[in-house]
Amino acid sequence: MDIKAYIASGILELYVYGSLTEKENLEVYEILQKHPEALEEVKRIEHALDQLSAAVAPNTLSSSYKKIEQNLDASTGGIIAIDRKKTNWPAYIGWAAAVALLIGVFFQSNKNRALRQQVVQQEIEKQVLESKIIIAEEEASKTKSLLDVLRNKTLIRVPLKAQNIDPTAYASVYWDKEQQNTYIDVAGLPDPPPGKVYQVWSLKLNPLTPTSIGILDKFSKNDQKIFLLANPNDSEAFGITLEPEGGSKSPTLEQLYVLGAIAS
C-alpha cells in the first residue's frame, strides 16, 4: 500500500472528524496499527483540530464542572436521569385521583356518621313517643273503665261535704254494693302534708262506729285522684280524715275533712 497516497487522500482528516462509517473507521484503525507515519499524521491532524475547536469556545467555563460533579455523585453506578425534566403525568394523575378519592371517602364517612347519629336520635324519639302512647292508652283505658263503673246504675253515689278544717274540700264515694267496691274520688282534697295520709272510713251511725276501709297512700301519684277500695261493710256514711303515715285504728275527728251519709 502506498501510505503517502493514502494520507494525501484526506481520509485521515475525515477519520478524526468522525465523518466515516463504522466499517471505514475499522479499516483506518488497522492501517494505523501497521503504518506509524499514518498514526503520526492522525496525531497532528488531531492537534490542529483540538486547537481549532477549543478556540471557538465563547468564554471560559467556570462553574460547569461543579454542576457535573454533583450529578456524578447522584448517579454513581452509572445511572443518569437525563430526562429529569420530563413531567410524569400518569403519576401526577394517579396521586390526584388518590387524593380526590380520600377526600371523597372522608366526606362520605362524615356524612354517613351524621346520618347514623340522626337515625339513633330518631330511634330514641320514636321510643319516647311509643311509651307516651302506651301511657296514654293505659290512662284512656283506666278512664274508660272508670266511666263504665260510674255508668253502672246499681252504683250508689255519696257526696262528702266539707267540714270545719277546710271549707273548700269535697269528695265523692261511688259504692258498688254488689261487688263490695268503693271508688273514692278525692280530686277536691288538698295534697296531704308530708308524713300524713288520708284515711277513708265506713261509718255506722247509730251508734257511731267507724271502720277503716283503707288509706290513700299514693295520693300525689294518682293523677285521676280516684282510688278503688274494697268495702264489705254495710255502710251508712263515709268520712275521710287526715292521719299519720300508715293510718290509725280510729279516726282523728279534729282532722275530719269530708263527711257524707248515704241517702236512704
Next chain:
Amino acid sequence: MMQPTELIAALQNQNQDAFKRVYDMYADNVYGIIYTIIKDKSLSEEVLQDVFLKIWKNANSYSEKKGRFFTWILNIARNAAIDKTRSKSFKNTSQNQSADYFVDILEHKDNFSSKIDAIGIKKYIASLEPLCKKVIDLLFFKGFTQKEASEELNIPLGTIKTRNRICIDKLRKTLEA
C-alpha cells in the same frame, strides 16, 4: 495529540479524578463544538454538562477500534447539540444564522485560553478561503457526511476529501510554523 490510553482506562473504571482530567482536557473543545451549533452560551453550557455526564456514563462503550477518543467525544457533543436544536427551549431562542459561525466567533474573539495558539488561529482564519470555511464548518463542526457536504456545497463528492485536506493542511502549517 497523543491518545490518553491510561486516562481512558481509568475513566472506564469510573475513576472521578480521571473524569476530571478528561473534562479539563476536552471541555473547551466540547463547548466550542456545541456553541457553533447552538449559538447560545447558557444553553450550550447546559448541553456541555449533559455531554460530560454521557461521557461518564458511557465511557465503557468507547473502544480504540471505533476511532480516536477525541473523535468519540466530539461526536457525543455534536449529537447532543443537534438534539438540542430540535427541542422546544431552543426554538424559542433567536439564533445567528451565519453559515460558517466558527469564523465569526474566531474573528471577534480576543480572550483565548493559554493552551490555544491564539495568534496562529487568528492568522489562519484571516487567510482562509470562503470554500474552506464552509467545508470545515459542515464536515468538522456540524458533522456532515461527505455526501451531505457535497450536496450542500454543490461540489463533486470525490473532491470533498481532498479539498478538506487542503483546508486543514493550511491550519496545520499555520499552527506548526
